[in-house]
Amino acid sequence: MSDFKLSRRGLLKTGAVAGAGLATPMFFTSAARAYTNEPTGSTVTLGFNVPQSGPYADEGADELRAYQLAVKHLNGEGDGGMMNTFSSKELKGNGILGKKVEYVTGDTQTKSDAARASAKSMIEKDGAVMITGGSSSGVAIAVQGLCQEAGVIFMAGLTHSNDTTGKDKKANGFRHFFNGYMSGAALAPVLANRYGTDRKAYHLTADYTWGWTQQESIAAATEALGWETVNNVLTPLTATDFSSYIAPVLNSGADVLVLNHYGGNMVNSLTNAVQFGLKDKQVNGKNFEIVVPLYSRLMARGAGENVKGILGSTNWHWSLQDEGSQAFVKSFGQEYGFPPSQAAHTVYCQTLLYADACERAGTFNPCGVAEALEGFDFDGLGNGPTHYRAEDHQCFKDVLVVQGKENPTSEFDLLEVVEVTPRAQVEYAPDHPMFAGGALGECNPGA
């Protein structure tokens, strides 16, 4: 499966051939394939493209763990994890369509260029039929575009921007993770419930596409419930110290601060905000509140005690008590000694969903797989009944509203689920203005 192995063998053969005295080696072009990288042997290769360097390297490492676990389960090793709770029973633990699952890994560096280079090498060199992974929307959209051109399926990892299944949606790309709109729709009612409908919000927003779509979504959802958006300040992605953005907040008349930041930005801005004493101030006769719409437990650890009591949303959390989640946490925890992150969960689901779609379609052909995934209803993967919408390849499922725990019992026990927002509440029409502008196009099988 690795080219290194191949090439070493190639070198050995070179010697053997030369030794045999064959003057003219055989030339032949490889047989035409029905689609890109049609697996012809007894194995099938998947490409796991995750950040292994740069700020999201830890999330990438967790995704990789989940992928390796999923491959184990697909090949019939280990306890089977969520394969046992998955509503579709096509997967038998004998690989996919009888072919043993192998994988290659690559480093996206959280840069769209590097991510595409890495994905291309998986497709061109290693013969991967499916690319999956990633920890940011820019990378997801770039790789999704590449997979569309190359004719392989892309199963997005952690990507939260509306655009991934909005204006940049592609026929070969699928997203299990939730998005900015869903965060807003799930979070707003809880916010209104807790903090009242008469609130003035001050937004700090990371100045790039994901930040903007997230801010737009949250502002729309909260304004619909009576909140007023006092100000929206864009902060540079490269900022490390947010003091000059946070210092004026207290005197602006706002009584809620919304941090549309992710990763390192979120850790730093939240740490700064708490330092400036925002959490224990009174404004307009109300307690000042901070909201972090998209939580990542892994990153929240970097903010330490500052997350206590702060509301946000997340795709999945390991403390969920349903059968699927428990099976996954057990399987992952026994393998690695700590619970999985939401990034690990979403990529594990994506891998199972892809494998299952291949089984149901009876082929690895991207068009067949895409058809099997479109409109697919399933359950037992930790998020309750879920629907893969055909129109935009977005999964619809319950969204979790979480809160930083006041008395964590361990270093992993940072968040507690305060509400499971039902799926109906976060659904939207495929042509919703926040998602309009793009087109899926036709599925592309490559060759």
Add this chain to the structure above:
Amino acid sequence: MTNAIFPSKANDRLLMIFFIIVVLAGPIILAPFGAGYPDLLQRFAIFGIFAIGFNILFGLTGYLSFGHAAFLGVGSYSAVWMLKLLSMNVIPAIILGVVISGLFALVIGYVSLRRSGIYFSILTLAFAQMSYNLAYSVFTPITNGETGLQILLDDPRVLDGGTKPGELPLTNLFGIPMNATQKVEFLGMTLQFNFGFYFCAVILILAFYLSLRIFRSPFGLMLRAVKTNQNRLNYTGVNTRPYTLAAFVISGMYAGLAGSLLASMDPLAGAERMQWTASGEVVLMVILGGAGTLLGPVLGAGFIKYFENIFSKINDNVLHSWFAFMPDGLENVMVTLVHPFVGKGWHLTLGLLFMAIVIFLPGGLMEGFNRIWRKITSKRETATSDTSSDAASTPAE
């Protein structure tokens, strides 16, 4: 020394022929190293062009620009816009990419070259960082920010007429798509002869030839004089600014060419192409290969890209298959030992190699080759004259 700067025409011809053969045979030579697939081959050629261009400025004049990635980025953006608006044929894209980045380099060069030494470096760095930061945020309507500029289904492409609905067109050269690849099974390896790579390879050869001509020309000599002692030149009444500015613009256009080729092979332009780390990368490529040499920059570019693309993909599975011939216990020990240096640790290996090369081979990779070459030739006891690249590495100081 004059002999070294202007070696015989015959030597140059040999060098050129050698270069052409090696580049064209790239897919065959690199296949045993796992690097013989189209995308990486294209990258070798493209970053080779980028480094050759940078070397014309840095290697000859000694002006260390820390913002060359900006020109690469501008070239990419212009090229993708051409692909979006005009045609998927790469020729207009490349022309516009080179022209725009040339203009951009003219402006930045005009301002930055008013200073020298580290002040010049910081000025170029500042311009590039401003471009990067703005491309990521405020200029999103032009650059599509974080996501990067991509071609879309509903782009006008006025020259192309009707493409199939629902299908993204491919970049091409008068109808031949860049991703056309002929796969040949050869001695157990799959050789991939890719049209896009050969397109880049031809341009690389032309770019190399042009840089050779510049190195040998009176203009090149003038640039070397700037590096050696600019003050003395100024005292003798020579205004060096036009020469350095010309070198700056030429190397900016090389960068733009590389950027538009990147976009032509893979129609995407991302802002991080302009980040200071990308500017730093080309500096490292040139120093690593050997600044001021002809072949060095190409070698350095290949070296760094190889690590980025091949070493980062080696995971424990691959390691186990490498050491599979060993007994189990030893195999595991070997995997544990090698593990920190590959896969997610590829940066570590790269950093260690940077240090090792600069400590032991002060002239970069080219010096290593020259040492080996000298050993071979001295054994034969033939008095071959220096190869052009060796001598060019250390202009008299």
Add this chain to the structure above:
Amino acid sequence: MDAILLQILNGLDKGSAYALIALGLTLIFGTLGVVNFAHGALFMIGAFCAVVLQKILTLQKVVLDNENLTAWGTPSEIKTPYAEIWFGDFGAKLIDYSVPVSILLAIPVMLIVGFTMERGLIKHFYKRPHADQILVTFGLAIVLQEIVKAFFGANPIPQPAPEALRSSVDIGVMLGFAENAIIYPVWRLIYFVFAALIIGAVFAFLQFTTFGMVVRAGMADRETVGLLGINIDRRFTLMFGLAAAVTGVAGVMYTPILPPNYHMGMDFLVLCFVVVVVGGMGSLPGAVAAGFLLGILESFASMNEIKSILPGIDQIIIYLVAVVILLTRPRGLLGRKGVMEE
């Protein structure tokens, strides 16, 4: 008015971090003439001294609790820090004050790191071209940060300030403004004072000691000082150690403001180069002045009133200022002729 005061405060605070890092960098630039791309890594190592000390202090005694199982079926662990078991309240206090205490750890560690770096590597590069210096120190920076990543992971690690210093004070009320107008965290004020003390100490050291005098002479004309029979090399090694220590403690004290991660050095590297060059090569007061100037201007640029006129100005302000200053003053604010211009 209060908004402007607030941003000046912010600027001084940001600026004190810039100035401290730039001070160390310019010491190395000015005295040794070495372009040190590993300088950011020194800042990062300093910050990780705090992390290490915190890890040591919170080394935990682990008791397996077989009654309570984790979600994945293994016994849960009850952890108590040894420091608390052995020293009781004093231990708890020590953990609380781990950040300031780690300065005591950081100074010797950074001195050793500095000496080793200078003797083992930098020394051999004094006579080499700047390009080689860049390559080798950049390589070193990558190696150092990869090693830190291998031990501590890629995510930021929170380093809370001591409990008593975590609050914020309402400076506005003291100055007669309305309540909540100027609120500032105590720790940031401490950082500012701390930076001022360090900067003052370094200047006094160079100004009033024989050692400092020789080093200043060496900065001005290394060859002549060497000819006078003074062993300038040993002093330069010490200077490198001093520069590393200054940068390191700047990193330690910065951890409560910015939770450290392995690539924080690279984030600051470009910025502190800009600060040093804007200040003028080889000028210590220049570096400090430029640090504060850029910090204050950056804070002003992020005010809403200014951003609404010039969107995105906060993204580029530092570089814009650098360009303007370098074009109007050829050698930066206080630079001397002939340093790093060849």
